[in-house]
Amino acid sequence: MSNWSVKFFVFFELLIFSSFAKCGILDNSIEQFSYKLPSGESICSVPDNLVKEIAGYQDIVNKIIDEITNGKFKGQTWDSLAELTDLFGPRMACSESLEKAIDYAVENMKEVGLENVHTENVSAPFWIRGYESAQLTRPWKKNLRLLGLGSTIGTPRGGIIADVIAVESFGEFEKIPAEQVKGKIVVFVPKWKGYGETVVYRSAAASTAAKKGAVAALVRSITPFSIGSPHTGHQNYEDDVKKIPVAAITVEDAEMILRMYRRGQDVTINLEMTDFNKPNCITRNTIGELQGTVHKNESVVVISGHFDSWDVGVGAMDDGGGAMISWKAVQFLKALNVRPKRTLRVILWTSEEQGMVGAHQYMEDHKSQEDKEFNFFLESDIGTFDPKGLDFSGNSDASCILKEILKLMKPLNATEYKEPTDGGPDIEWWSKRGFPAASLLNKNEHYFWFHHSDGDSMNVWDSKDTLDKCTALWAAISYVIADLSINIPRTLVSNN
Ligand SMILES: *[C@@H]1O[C@H](CO)[C@@H](O)[C@H](O)[C@H]1NC(C)=O
Ligand SMILES: *[C@@H]1O[C@H](CO)[C@@H](O)[C@H](O)[C@H]1NC(C)=O
Ligand SMILES: *[C@@H]1O[C@H](CO)[C@@H](O)[C@H](O)[C@H]1NC(C)=O
Ligand SMILES: [Zn+2]
Numbered sequence: 332m333s334n335w336s337v338k339f340f341v342f343f344e345l346l347i348f349s350s351f352a353k354c355g356i357l358d359n360s361i362e363q364f365s366y367k368l369p370s371g372e373s374i375c376s377v378p379d380n381l382v383k384e385i386a387g388y389q390d391i392v393n394k395i396i397d398e399i400t401n402g403k404f405k406g407q408t409w410d411s412l413a414e415l416t417d418l419f420g421p422r423m424a425c426s427e428s429l430e431k432a433i434d435y436a437v438e439n440m441k442e443v444g445l446e447n448v449h450t451e452n453v454s455a456p457f458w459i460r461g462y463e464s465a466q467l468t469r470p471w472k473k474n475l476r477l478l479g480l481g482s483t484i485g486t487p488r489g490g491i492i493a494d495v496i497a498v499e500s501f502g503e504f505e506k507i508p509a510e511q512v513k514g515k516i517v518v519f520v521p522k523w524k525g526y527g528e529t530v531v532y533r534s535a536a537a538s539t540a541a542k543k544g545a546v547a548a549l550v551r552s553i554t555p556f557s558i559g560s561p562h563t564g565h566q567n568y569e570d571d572v573k574k575i576p577v578a579a580i581t582v583e584d585a586e587m588i589l590r591m592y593r594r595g596q597d598v599t600i601n602l603e604m605t606d607f608n609k610p611n612c613i614t615r616n617t618i619g620e621l622q623g624t625v626h627k628n629e630s631v632v633v634i635s636g637h638f639d640s641w642d643v644g645v646g647a648m649d650d651g652g653g654a655m656i657s658w659k660a661v662q663f664l665k666a667l668n669v670r671p672k673r674t675l676r677v678i679l680w681t682s683e684e685q686g687m688v689g690a691h692q693y694m695e696d697h698k699s700q701e702d703k704e705f706n707f708f709l710e711s712d713i714g715t716f717d718p719k720g721l722d723f724s725g726n727s728d729a730s731c732i733l734k735e736i737l738k739l740m741k742p743l744n745a746t747e748y749k750e751p752t753d754g755g756p757d758i759e760w761w762s763k764r765g766f767p768a769a770s771l772l773n774k775n776e777h778y779f780w781f782h783h784s785d786g787d788s789m790n791v792w793d794s795k796d797t798l799d800k801c802t803a804l805w806a807a808i809s810y811v812i813a814d815l816s817i818n819i820p821r822t823l824v825s826n827n
Contacts, residue, residue, distance in 0.1 A: 364820065365727040375731035384816060385735045391669060392739045392807045399803035400743075400796065404663050408802045409795035412655040416645040416789060423642040424682035425457040425612035433638065436617050436658070436679060443662045445619035445677070453692040455682035457612040458482050460642055461605030463578065465549070468492065469599040470591060477549070477578040478563035478643060478784075479606040480533060481685060486576050490603030491516070491546050497585075497592035501532075501539060513544035516600050518580075520589040523555045526779055530564070537577035538569040547602050548577040551585035554779050559583055562784045563641050565685055576604050614639070616689045617679040621661050623813065625672040630706035632813040633676050634660060634805060637683035637690075637712060637757055644787030648778070652798065653711030653771070654679045660806035671813035673706060680757045683712070690757035701761070706818050708758040708768040709809055714775030715801040716792070720747030721808065722755065725767030728820035733769065736811050745804050747772055765823040769808075771801060 364377045398404055415432060422429040433450060440448045458481050465475040496511065497518040498504045504517070517540035521532045533553050540548040552562035561579045568574050580588075591598050617638060623630075636653025640646020661677045664670070682688035697704055713722075720740065723733050730748075737746045755762065755770035762768035781787045792798060812819060 363728060364731045367727070373727040373730070375734065377731050377735055381732070381817070382735060385732075385739070385811070388811050388814075389739055392811065393742055395664070395667065395669065395807045395810065396742050396803040398667060399663055399806060400799045404659075404666075404802075405799060406795045408655055408659045408798040409789075409792065411659060412647060412651050412798065413789050415655065416647050416651055421642045421644060421646050422638060422640045424455045424614055424639045424685055424688070426642070429614060429639055429681070433615050433617050433679075433681070436638070440617075440619035440658070440662075440677075444665055445661060446622045447620040448618065450615035450617050451693065451696065453614050453616055453681050453689045454611045455614050455688045456482065456685045457609040458685075459607055459609060461485055461607060462603065463606065464490075464603045465578065465580065466601045467584075467588070467598070468601050470596045473584075475580050475584050475600070476559065476561050477580050478561040479576070479578045479604050480537075480550070480563060480566040481641075482566055482568065482608060483537065483577045483604070483606050484574050484608070485604040485606045486547065486602055490601055492599065492601045493546050495588060495592060495598040495600055496545075497589040497598070499589065501535075504539065507543070509543040512540070515545055516547045516549060516602060517545045518549045518585060518588050518592075520551045520585045523553075526553065529553050533564050533579065534567050537566055537575050538572040541573045541575045545575060547575050549580050549585070549600070549602075550577065552579045552582055552784070554582065554782065554784070556777070556780045557582035560784045560786060562782060563643060564783045576602065576606070578602075578604065614681045614689070616681050616693055619658070619661065619677045621665050621670060621675045623673040623675075624670050627674055629703050630818050631674045631676045631704055632671075632707045632709070632809055633678055633705065633758070634709045634809045635678040635680060635757060636710065637681070638679035639681050639684055639689075640787070641684055641783045643783070643785045644781070645789070646787055647789050648714060648781050648787045648791045649783065650683065650712045652715030652801070656711055656715055656771075656798065656802040656805045657709070659802045660809060663802065664806050664810055669810060671810050673813040675809055675813050683757055687757050687759070690760055694760040702823060705761065705766055707812050708761050708766055709770075709805065710755050710758040710768070711771040711801070711805065712756060713770060714773050714778040715771065715798055716778070717774040717797050718743060718745040718801050718804040719772045719774060720745050720749065722749045722751045722770040722772045723767070724751045724755070724762040724769070726765070726820060726822045729767040732819060733767075736808060739811065740804060740807065743800055743804050745800070765821050767819045767821050771805065773801065
């Protein structure tokens, strides 16, 4: 591509941007590091001096990686996470154990010398899991393992005994007349089609069933694999629809019930739940920093994971791992005495599981100055298994720079670049508005085997080395982004 044609495309971009400006784009930075072909395809054209600048970080990146995976920090991320989960257990929003774990994090961050360590209040939904029991009473007796879904109400006192309707999909349920559903327990048994597509059954089962007069809903656990344990998660009641109790049952039981129902066997379940909701509690986002040598309160690089978990297992994987690698990455950089130009801010989000409540509050509280305050957002919430690279969301200029930075991660074999798929829920508030944001890409093939279940423990990792590698990648990437001579480019959309 000649100089002339590059200029032509820059001009072309400007035309496009000026027409966008009317519909709310704030800083339409001129494309400098990429250009678009007439076909729309984006080609990187990062200038030599910036390519050289980024390549110049290889030595420091190697040192960071080496110290974390082989040097004095080896094994520490795993050990710290084991200590956290052994001390406090699961960290459900509004629980005493989460608040104690937050106090412990604050104390620890101060002890290791992180700066500006503090918490910011968040008002969060307060749901209590009560006594939960389900028994198949016909065609034969079997206790069904279950977990009420977050925000579910309980059954009437003494429980419900009702006949069952079992369906595989909402489409199938739609065809069943309301008079057949009235007074029944509806069991939804969706096939696993990936988390995003399947989780709608967890979110919407109760209200979908209630609209036709069902007395309760049960859902096949949202997982591709099972050895008999239910997986919980949040669910949403629609406004103006009667609230009915809803719980997840195991894949094995759900699929058996569907077979029985389709065969014409009479299926009856006795369900008792005493779950209930209380007025919101106050919980906290936890913040610690390594303040920049040049920029303190502006162009901050956020590195984050959520600190809350469900109340089953110990939340080691979801999202103790993501929270811990973010915290340790900044702690180890501080200990190595490598301080970037911009501030690195660890944020351990609270109440993610109830719908990114902590991140939403943070977004609201920092909205008035956000375009000055933030440069980049990193989040790990889709597993901390062996790292592969980054899932990125941002404009094409930013993407070209990220690809250059990822080349530095060869020593970790974590150079893969991907546009976002799953993950990144807490930073979505900002990525949707055009802030550059990345999520940890990792070998998480079995993530949903453990997700929101009793299996979410320190045993999801085969080796301590895995967490070291994630922390190393996180530290190296966040350091380079925070130290670069330029802010990562972006195209912001209005936040009004
Ligand atoms: C945060 O909440 C606590 C109550 O949990 C309250 O005592 C404190 O004043 C609040 N802080 C701010 C800054 O609102
Ligand atoms: C940084 O920002 C916070 C609030 O946004 C403010 O309280 C503080 O004074 C600022 N610090 C500096 C050094 O500007
Ligand atoms: C590096 O990662 C790729 C892709 O994840 C994998 O196929 C390859 O075996 C890895 N190489 C090493 C040396 O680990
Ligand atoms: Zn999570």
